[in-house]
Amino acid sequence: MSEAGHPNGSSPPTRTFRVYRYKRGDPGWRFDGFEVPVGGRTTVLEALRWIQLHRDRTLALRHSCLHASCGTCGMQVNGREVLACVTLADTLGSTITVEPLANIPVLTDLVVDMRQLFERFPDEIGTVRTSDALPQASPPDGIETYERFEDCIECGLCLSACPVSATSDAYLGPAALAAAQRLLEEPRGVDPERILDWAQDPNGAWQCHAAFECTEACPSNVRPAERIMALRGTLAGGRRTVATVMPG
Amino acid sequence: MTRSAPRASRDTPHVLIVGGGGTGGALAHDLTLRGIRVTLVERGEFTSGTTGRHHGLLHSGARYAVNDRESAIECIEENAILRAICPGSFEENDGLFVALTDEDMEYYADFVEGCKACGIPIEELTPQEALRMEPLLNPELKAAVRVPDATMDAMRMPLRFFATAKHGGATLYNFMEVLDLVVEGGAVTGATVRDQVTGSEGDLHADLVVNATGPWSEKIARMAGVDVPISPSPGVMLALYGRLCNMVINRMHRSGDGDIVVPQRALSVVGTSSWTVEDPDELDVPEDHVTRMRAEGAKLIPAVAQAGFRAAWSAARPLIGAMEADSGRELSRTFKTIDHAEDGVEGFVTITGGKATTLRGMAELCGDVISRKLGVDRPSTTRTFTTLPHTAFYAETERRLA
Amino acid sequence: MSGQELPGIERRGDDGPVLRKGVGIPASGWFDPRGRALGGFAFAVNRVTGLGLVVYLYLHLAVLSMLLRGESAWSGFLRLATNWLFLSLDVLLIFGILYHGLNGIRVALVGSGLVADRQKALWWALGVIGTITLAFSALHIYGSR
Numbered sequence: 001m002s003e004a005g006h007p008n009g010s011s012p013p014t015r016t017f018r019v020y021r022y023k024r025g026d027p028g029w030r031f032d033g034f035e036v037p038v039g040g041r042t043t044v045l046e047a048l049r050w051i052q053l054h055r056d057r058t059l060a061l062r063h064s065c066l067h068a069s070c071g072t073c074g075m076q077v078n079g080r081e082v083l084a085c086v087t088l089a090d091t092l093g094s095t096i097t098v099e100p101l102a103n104i105p106v107l108t109d110l111v112v113d114m115r116q117l118f119e120r121f122p123d124e125i126g127t128v129r130t131s132d133a134l135p136q137a138s139p140p141d142g143i144e145t146y147e148r149f150e151d152c153i154e155c156g157l158c159l160s161a162c163p164v165s166a167t168s169d170a171y172l173g174p175a176a177l178a179a180a181q182r183l184l185e186e187p188r189g190v191d192p193e194r195i196l197d198w199a200q201d202p203n204g205a206w207q208c209h210a211a212f213e214c215t216e217a218c219p220s221n222v223r224p225a226e227r228i229m230a231l232r233g234t235l236a237g238g239r240r241t242v243a244t245v246m247p248g
Numbered sequence: 249m250t251r252s253a254p255r256a257s258r259d260t261p262h263v264l265i266v267g268g269g270g271t272g273g274a275l276a277h278d279l280t281l282r283g284i285r286v287t288l289v290e291r292g293e294f295t296s297g298t299t300g301r302h303h304g305l306l307h308s309g310a311r312y313a314v315n316d317r318e319s320a321i322e323c324i325e326e327n328a329i330l331r332a333i334c335p336g337s338f339e340e341n342d343g344l345f346v347a348l349t350d351e352d353m354e355y356y357a358d359f360v361e362g363c364k365a366c367g368i369p370i371e372e373l374t375p376q377e378a379l380r381m382e383p384l385l386n387p388e389l390k391a392a393v394r395v396p397d398a399t400m401d402a403m404r405m406p407l408r409f410f411a412t413a414k415h416g417g418a419t420l421y422n423f424m425e426v427l428d429l430v431v432e433g434g435a436v437t438g439a440t441v442r443d444q445v446t447g448s449e450g451d452l453h454a455d456l457v458v459n460a461t462g463p464w465s466e467k468i469a470r471m472a473g474v475d476v477p478i479s480p481s482p483g484v485m486l487a488l489y490g491r492l493c494n495m496v497i498n499r500m501h502r503s504g505d506g507d508i509v510v511p512q513r514a515l516s517v518v519g520t521s522s523w524t525v526e527d528p529d530e531l532d533v534p535e536d537h538v539t540r541m542r543a544e545g546a547k548l549i550p551a552v553a554q555a556g557f558r559a560a561w562s563a564a565r566p567l568i569g570a571m572e573a574d575s576g577r578e579l580s581r582t583f584k585t586i587d588h589a590e591d592g593v594e595g596f597v598t599i600t601g602g603k604a605t606t607l608r609g610m611a612e613l614c615g616d617v618i619s620r621k622l623g624v625d626r627p628s629t630t631r632t633f634t635t636l637p638h639t640a641f642y643a644e645t646e647r648r649l650a
Numbered sequence: 651m652s653g654q655e656l657p658g659i660e661r662r663g664d665d666g667p668v669l670r671k672g673v674g675i676p677a678s679g680w681f682d683p684r685g686r687a688l689g690g691f692a693f694a695v696n697r698v699t700g701l702g703l704v705v706y707l708y709l710h711l712a713v714l715s716m717l718l719r720g721e722s723a724w725s726g727f728l729r730l731a732t733n734w735l736f737l738s739l740d741v742l743l744i745f746g747i748l749y750h751g752l753n754g755i756r757v758a759l760v761g762s763g764l765v766a767d768r769q770k771a772l773w774w775a776l777g778v779i780g781t782i783t784l785a786f787s788a789l790h791i792y793g794s795r
Contacts, residue, residue, distance in 0.1 A: 022667060023447040029667055041533070041560075053529055060423045060444040062293040064300030066561035067487040069512050070403040072293055072300075079671070079684025086559050102671050102679070105663035108423060108445040111293075113663025118642035125639055126650040127336040127404075133491035133511075138380045139341070140371070140394055146341050146494035149401060149513050154639075161685065163693055167676045188650040210757045212689025212769055221514055225689070226766040233763020421661065443656055450656040 012037040015089060017047060019059065020099040022106055029106075031097075032056070038089045044077055044098065045084035048110070060109040068219055071155030074101055075110050081157035081217040101160035103169075117156045120176040122198050124190045126150060126183050151222045152179060158214035158224050170203040174214035174224035177205055181227035184234060196235060205231045260285045261622040264439060264454035266426050266468055267461035268292075269299035270406035270604055274611035274630070275460060276413035276420065281633060282619055282626040286418040287452060289441055291425035294410055295403045298462045298528075299604060301563035303485055303510040303517040305496055306330065306338055306398035307605040310345060310370070313362030314355070315502065319582055320366040326609045327396060330405070333608070333634050336649045337405045339511070343397025343496030344378060347390045348547055352500050356391060359500055363395070370395055384492050384549050397496040399510055404638040406607060411641035412633075429457065429471040435594035436472050456618060459598040463528035463564040469598055474591040476598050480528035480564040483520035484537040489556035492516040492549050499548060505537070506544025515558055518545035528564040568601040585614040587621065597621070688770050692753055699750040706743055737791050744787045752776040 014035040022029040034055050036047045045063055052059045064070040066085045073084040076099040078092055089096060104112040131148040139146050158174035159165050165173055180199050183190050199205045208228045215225040261284050265272045268290025276286045290296075309323030331338060347353050363370045371394040378392035379385055385392075414420050423444035430438040430451055438453035459468045463480035491511050499507035505521040521537045538560045545552040568584055583602030588594075599614040612628040619626060639647050671679025680694040716723045730736060756776055760769045 020669075024445050024666065025447075043559075057425070058442070058444060058447055060292075062296070064293060064295045064403045066301050066563075067485070067512075067515070067517065067559035069304075069401065069487075069515065070295075070300055072296075072403070076669070076685070079682060081685060085561075099669060102669040105668050106666040107661065107663040108666075111423065113666065115642045115644070115662070118639050119645065121639065121643070121647070123645075123647055124650045125336075125637055125647050127637075128339065131339075131341075131491070131494050133494060133514075134383055137383050137494065139494075140381050143341060146339075148339050148491065148494065148511065149399075151513060153513075161690075163680045163690060166670055166672075166679045183650060190650045208761070209693055210689065210760050210769070211693035213685075213687065213693075216687040216689065217685070223767075225769075229760055229763040229766035231763075232761055236762055421659070423661075441656070443659060445661070446656075446659075448656060452656075 012039065014038065015047075015092075016095045017051065018095060018097045019048070019051065019110070021059075021109055023058075023108055036089075040088075040090055042089045043085055044075075044082070044087045044089050044092075044096065045073055047089050047096075048084065048098065060107075060111050062111050069153060071153030071220070074155040074157045074160070075099065076101060076160065081161045083155060083157070083219050086219070101156050103160055103162070103165045104156060112156070114154075114156065117154060117159060117173075117175060120172050122176065122180050122183070122195060124183060124194075126179070126186065126188050126190070129182070129186050129188075150179075150182060151220045152182075153220050155219065157217040157219060158222075161213040161217035163211050163213060164207055164209055168203070168207065171207045172199075172201065172204050174208075174228065175222075177208070177231060178214075178222050178224035178227040181231045184231070199231055200235050205235060208232070261456070261624060262287065262454045263456045263458060263618060263622075264289070264452055265458045265460050266439060267297070267459065267464070268294040268410075268420070268422060269297045269460065269462050270295065270409070270607040271299075271462065271599055271602065271610055272458075272460035273406050273409040273413065274607040275458065275599065275614055276418045277409040277416070277635070278608075278611040278615040278628050278630050279618065280413045280416040280418045281629050282615065282624055284619070284622065284624055286413065287454065288413075288418065288420045289424040289426060289439065289452070290420075290422045291444075292423065294420075294422050295406055297464070298563050298565065299406055300403040301485075301561060302402050302604050303508065303519045304400050304402045304512055305508065305510050305605070306400045307603065308343060308395040308397045309366055309368050310343075310359070310363050310393075310395040310397070311498065311503065313366050313368060314358045316582075317362065317366055320362070320368065322582065322606050322609055323603075324366060324368045324396070326606050327398070329608060329631055330400075330605070331398070333630070333632070334405055334408050335634070336637070337400055337408060339399040339494075341398065341495045341511075343395045343498060344373075344382060344385075345393045345395060345498045345500040346378065346385060346548060347392070347500040348386060348388065349390070353390055355501055356393075360393065363393075368395060382493050382495055382497065382549075384551050385497065386548060386550055391500075393500065394495075395498075397498070399496060399512065400604070401512075402604065406604070407638040407641050408635035409607070409611075411636045411638060415636060415640060426468065426471075429468070429596075431472055431593070434592065436588075436596040454595075456595050456597065456622060458614070458618065459596070459600070462566040462600065465566060465598055465600045469588075472588065472593050472596050474588050474593055474596070476586060476600060477569060478600055479524050479567045479569055480526070481522055481524050481567045482528070482531050482562045482564040483522050484533055484541060484560060484562050485517055485519040486538055486541040486545070486560050487512065487515045487517050487558040488552060489558055490514070490516055490551065492551050492555065497548050499544075504544075506541045507548075509545050509548055509552065516549075516552070516555065518542065518552060522565075524567075525564065531562040531564060533560050533562050566600050566602070583610045583613075585610075585617045587617060688773060692756075692773055696750060696753050696757070699746040699753075702746045703750060706746070740791050741784070741788045744791075745784055748780040748784055752780045
């Protein structure tokens with residue numbers, strides 16, 4: 001989407017974007033307003049990049065894959081946690097407020113310090129799991145089962161949406177606990193006792209109060225709330241797993 | 249990183265890499281292992297240029313086995329190396345090349361011969377065998393060949409190189425934009441940057457500056473007064489809801505639009521098309537390309553036609569060659585290291601071209617050129633060095649891959 | 651600016667602001683309707699009713715202490731306790747008890763991993779039970795006047 005005007009001479013329709021701004025050393029944050037041309041298919045990320053290219057080169061924002069796979073463009077748009085690259089600007093009203101994720105320290109503008117998310121994860125990381133798509137398929141010779149990446153794209157939307165994380169920075173949070181539950185569901189060589197020990201930290205699974213905002217916010221079908229509940233069930237003596245549900 | 253970028257000292261040669269894509273990250277890792285001091289600056293988030301946007305194919309090289317054997321051989325070599333040095337970063341399900349028409353079948357013999365000549369291990373399959381492996385394939389397929397493709401996460405795999413370089417002592421700055429290069433007496437001695445975190449501007453100095461900006465190579469090169477023949481060549485990709493295949497599905501023909509479907513977690517990515525532009529920052533997503541992706545992808549996997557829409561986007565490849573070609577497919581996909589001393593400018597090297605699969609190999613060859621220039625007599629050791637997990641880029645405590 | 655070190659160059663957000671939803675007090679974010687779904691709403695109301703019940707408990711004990719002061723004090727209180735406003739507060743109290751109790755059952759069932767994937771349906775089901783019970787209680791309370 002370029003700076004050029006509409007083919008028949010008139011300017012394209014615009015929306016007002018209120019964008020959170022902060023640079024280190026500033027006394028505080030502020031909101032900058034921009035009029036941005038928005039078409040039927042324009043995403044919030046495209047609009048922000050337009051601002052970056054044509055209005056303010058000092059605007060900092062994270063993005064990478066542009067298709068909800070890398071998890072870097074997480075932010076609050078009109079108060080809701082979304083991935084900006086797959087959020088259409090057209091459906092959001094005449095004024096669109098864009099802020100960084102909540103509950104994580106801001107580095108600059110719309111960029112938060114993701115260390116705070118990654119430091120909460122357990123020591124073992126499972127990146128690849130068994131694929132449950134197309135169970136009727138037979139993998140080729142030499143491949144025992146098809147594999148695929150874990151759903152979690154480490155976007156932090158869950159941490160931003162969680163009402164417990166809003167009032168407690170020590171809470172391990174939905175992403176980390178869901179990752180632990182995934183290691184219980186599919187150990188891949190990890191000792192389950194270590195995971196359960198880690199999870200029953202007072203700031204672990206027992207700090208969740210079933211608000212389910214994390215599952216609502218998750219763009220990648222991780223279902224962290226259901227997984228935390230399963231984890232608690234296992235900690236309480238049962239053994240629980242969570243079925244994967246294909247989004248559509 | 250808590251220290252500011254120091255001035256280069258005579259003892260440890262200092263390299264400033266401009267560009268935080270896969271190439272820059274891999275080069276930072278390569279040079280750091282050779283004991284060279286590295287500072288890297290990227291204007292946005294790492295891999296936010298072209299690297300993060302591709303469909304995630306780890307090339308077997310089969311696509312180039314007929315037309316571009318040099319590329320194909322580079323790919324299959326790097327394919328094996330990356331699986332070894334980045335364990336856990338690939339869905340190792342292999343791939344299929346699928347012939348649908350008589351015209352495709354005319355290409356079959358050349359394809360098989362080309363793969364064999366390039367050392368790409370293949371397995372010729374009957375349609376029934378292929379359908380057992382991938383039940384959603386077009387049931388009218390005529391033949392299929394299994395190839396050692398794999399799927400990577402386009403951001404997380406390169407991020408491992410950044411993580412390893414960072415823990416090895418390299419200084420990596422994202423959100424730092426190069427405004428101009430500092431040229432003194434016919435040599436590049438550093439860069440004027442704006443730190444997006446603070447908003448302030450200043451200079452960083454180095455013994456050598458590397459231009460690793462991919463399709464933006466020309467823009468940076470001009471700051472030093474030299475030219476680099478790079479054609480930004482975008483293509484459209486389409487992400488659809490549903491994991492419609494586990495293997496990578498390719499069309500068996502000479503390169504064309506929409507001839508690949510790559511699984512990405514619970515999505516399927518269909519790609520891609522090709523045209524050339526002047527400015528890689530102004531990329532459209534032409535609606536007719538999106539429609540064409542769906543139509544072509546549906547020939548391979550009919551379910552593509554009805555699958556829910558997730559996203560459509562463009563990414564600019566850095567193709568080496570002149571600007572005259574309009575489609576971009578005729579230009580070479582191999583990579584090049586250009587020492588601009590040939591153009592009369594010292595202290596400046598451009599590394600460009602290439603693809604995601606060859607990031608380590610590019611960095612090794614460029615690292616060789618740079619080491620020679622700086623008088624550092626150490627070979628590359630990246631071929632056998634297992635990289636840290638991508639989470640190590642952010643987390644400071646150690647993590648283990650399950 | 652040539653040759654100057656760049657100040658504040660570290661890529662750490664330790665000194666950066668932290669956004670919290672709501673206004674000032676972090677817990678006020680629990681009541682921000684934007685981006686909140688049913689579960690978050692249930693969570694917030696549970697906390698309000700919990701606090702309300704604690705306040706009620708204190709008031710209840712204070713009222714009962716009037717029994718220690720003899721019959722006339724207690725009769726005075728009974729006269730107060732039968733006016734419309736007070737009865738409505740009683741209905742509000744019943745709502746608080748029903749909501750907190752029934753939602754508490756929901757949280758117990760969900761939080762032990764038994765019915766986690768049906769948490770919304772459970773809220774509505776218990777909500778119907780609670781609403782019917784509240785209606786009966788309200789009729790009884792107002793009818794007793």
